[in-house]
Amino acid sequence: MAIAWVFPGQGSQKVGMADGLLELxxxxxxxxxxxxxxxxxxxxxxxxxxxxxxSDLNDTRNTQPALFVxxxxxxxxxxxxxxxxxxxxxxxxxxxxxxxxxxxxDADTGLALVRRRSELMAAAGGGAMAAVMGFDRxxxxxxxxxxxxxxxxxxxSSAQVVLSGLPEAxxxxxxxxQCKRAVPLAVSGAFHSPFMAEAxxxxxxxxxxxxxxxxxxPVLSNVEPTPTTSGAALKERLRRQMTTGxxxxxxxxxxxxxxxxTAVEIGPGSVLSGLFKRxxxxxxxxxxxxxADLGT
Numbered sequence: 130m131a132i133a134w135v136f137p138g139q140g141s142q143k144v145g146m147a148d149g150l151l152e153l154x155x156x157x158x159x160x161x162x163x164x165x166x167x168x169x170x171x172x173x174x175x176x177x178x179x180x181x182x183x184s185d186l187n188d189t190r191n192t193q194p195a196l197f198v199x200x201x202x203x204x205x206x207x208x209x210x211x212x213x214x215x216x217x218x219x220x221x222x223x224x225x226x227x228x229x230x231x232x233x234x235d236a237d238t239g240l241a242l243v244r245r246r247s248e249l250m251a252a253a254g255g256g257a258m259a260a261v262m263g264f265d266r267x268x269x270x271x272x273x274x275x276x277x278x279x280x281x282x283x284x285x286s287s288a289q290v291v292l293s294g295l296p297e298a299x300x301x302x303x304x305x306x307q308c309k310r311a312v313p314l315a316v317s318g319a320f321h322s323p324f325m326a327e328a329x330x331x332x333x334x335x336x337x338x339x340x341x342x343x344x345x346x347p348v349l350s351n352v353e354p355t356p357t358t359s360g361a362a363l364k365e366r367l368r369r370q371m372t373t374g375x376x377x378x379x380x381x382x383x384x385x386x387x388x389x390x391t392a393v394e395i396g397p398g399s400v401l402s403g404l405f406k407r408x409x410x411x412x413x414x415x416x417x418x419x420x421a422d423l424g425t
Contacts (some may be wrong), residue, residue: 131215135222149419193247231344249328256319257296263309282321329371
């Protein structure tokens with residue numbers, strides 16, 4: 130029997146997600162720290178009362194830091210209770226929270242990395258993404274292979290993937306694919322695709338100067354869903370994450386193969402829990418989104 134902590138990324142954010150956290154030790158201080166770093170009131174943005182041009186929680190430059198603060202505070206609270214996971218994994222932005230939870234870097238470093246990552250990704254415009262559900266994988270892979278400018282960015286499950294690339298290429302594959310649904314995503318760029326190469330190079334330069342300690346708990350990365358505690362390996366994997374796909378389907382399979390019987394989703398919503406349930410694995414799920422979920 131083993132427990133995995135899993136951390137959601139963009140798409141899980143919602144207005145009010147910080148409300149149930151403010152009673153936790155250090156919560157207001159971490160929000161204040163993030164606000165000073167970003168030069169805007171992140172707590173107000175989370176509550177929907179932010180002011181100014183950059184005040185939308187759904188703006189990548191706000192979403193990623195806000196999720197990191199919320200999820201890292203929950204990690205701290207769980208750690209203070211003496212609770213510990215056997216394995217860690219995060220979806221896209223959530224991978225940075227998994228690295229924080231594993232002790233690879235501290236909260237200050239995590240916030241600085243997330244700020245830079247979010248700015249670079251928001252600036253890499255010109256692309257598109259679309260979620261497709263209920264498809265034939267062989268047909269999807271043939272269409273993608275035959276199309277210039279589109280890749281599978283998030284392989285979330287056997288029945289859901291996210292396409293990323295040039296807008297016309299994403300639209301063409303979505304239209305040609307026989308599927309239950311294809312939904313364009315409200316994003317500013319072609320995340321997790323080769324079109325993020327310039328942003329990824331800049332982020333890699335940022336990572337170069339950041340020391341990564343060996344993890345206290347094995348982490349499965351998006352680009353390589355096998356557990357490792359090597360700080361050097363985890364840095365190399367994170368360096369590649371921005372231009373390659375999120376292999377979440379394989380992550381779930383690897384967790385099941387490792388004997389995980391419960392995946393605890395730490396953060397707002399239940400997106401990852403839903404993927405586990407629909408994958409048909411024997412892994413049960415639980416959610417911890419606020420102080421009320423922490424128990425005593």
